[in-house]
Amino acid sequence: MKLSLSARQFMVSGGFEMSLPDFIAFAREVGYDGVEIRRGHLDETSSPEAVSAARQALQRHGVRCGFLSAPGVNSDETFEQACRTIDVAAAINALYVRLTPSTEETIPWIRRLADYAAKRGIKTGAQLHNNTLLDTTERCATYLPRIGHPNFGLAFEPSHLILAGQQQHGETEIQRLAPYIIAVSVQNHKPMPDDAQGPEIISIGGKKFALCLPGDPAGVDFASVFRGLKRIAFDGYITVMPAAYPGMDSRELARRWQQFLNRHLA
Numbered sequence: 001m002k003l004s005l006s007a008r009q010f011m012v013s014g015g016f017e018m019s020l021p022d023f024i025a026f027a028r029e030v031g032y033d034g035v036e037i038r039r040g041h042l043d044e045t046s047s048p049e050a051v052s053a054a055r056q057a058l059q060r061h062g063v064r065c066g067f068l069s070a071p072g073v074n075s076d077e078t079f080e081q082a083c084r085t086i087d088v089a090a091a092i093n094a095l096y097v098r099l100t101p102s103t104e105e106t107i108p109w110i111r112r113l114a115d116y117a118a119k120r121g122i123k124t125g126a127q128l129h130n131n132t133l134l135d136t137t138e139r140c141a142t143y144l145p146r147i148g149h150p151n152f153g154l155a156f157e158p159s160h161l162i163l164a165g166q167q168q169h170g171e172t173e174i175q176r177l178a179p180y181i182i183a184v185s186v187q188n189h190k191p192m193p194d195d196a197q198g199p200e201i202i203s204i205g206g207k208k209f210a211l212c213l214p215g216d217p218a219g220v221d222f223a224s225v226f227r228g229l230k231r232i233a234f235d236g237y238i239t240v241m242p243a244a245y246p247g248m249d250s251r252e253l254a255r256r257w258q259q260f261l262n263r264h265l266a
Contacts, residue, residue: 001234001265003258004034004066006185006241007041009250016041017250020050021057026251028061031258034095034237036066042092043068044084055092065094066183066237067125067155072100073109086117086124095237096123096182098155101133101147111149118151125182127155130204136164137173144180153182155239158220159189163204170224171231178232186225186261187211187242190218199246211245213253214260226264 005027010017070082133143161169192208200211240257
């Protein structure tokens with residue numbers, strides 16, 4: 001297993017705290033082997049020069065792009081945009097492109113994109129995520145076989161199972177979804193009382209949750225998650241992708257996640 005860092009926590013109004021080359025250099029300096037390149041840093045609208053600069057920065061620092069995210073697809077126009085994202089991913093040697101099966105109507109588009117990506121040596125997948133078809137273990141087990149494409153898999157994300165109200169979000173869920181898991185994304189949330197307030201509080205589905213730091217005992221049970229990953233012999237990238245934590249410098253947050261997760265890799 002290898003660790004990858006998302007630029008999500010470095011997002012600010014209108015862009016990012018760091019340029020893409022600086023972000024890649026920072027990730028390598030802190031000890032990450034890969035990065036998630038966010039839309040806005042690099043996507044289907046990026047110039048050939050920007051794509052070339054990204055490829056050179058990745059090669060220079062010995063960092064792999066774990067994934068890029070394509071726009072949502074529901075028309076010929078958005079399909080072409082997603083295809084261009086896949087072309088960018090191939091140009092920088094990314095591992096996969098994240099797609100979003102938001103409704104059952106998007107499934108045929110997802111399958112077409114998976115075909116297109118396969119011809120370019122790029123995997124496709126979706127993150128276990130709220131407000132998509134893949135937001136609980138049960139719905140993943142229902143819809144992943146319906147998508148049923150050999151070039152489409154799942155980025156398992158335990159925190160979103162907590163947001164979905166599931167008690168189990170670790171070893172048992174990983175075992176059930178093992179045939180589909182091609183990547184893992186991590187952040188941390190914990191349930192909170194309905195009257196909870198503060199900058200770390202978010203509301204999902206009428207329930208309140210708090211952003212929390214890695215290792216918080218009320219959040220993700222990472223010991224269980226890593227038991228599950230080791231049990232299925234997962235050997236891919238684990239991408240750290242929390243939102244910025246109130247009152248903490250995002251560089252420190254990235255270091256804290258790397259140190260915490262690195263202890264679980266042994």
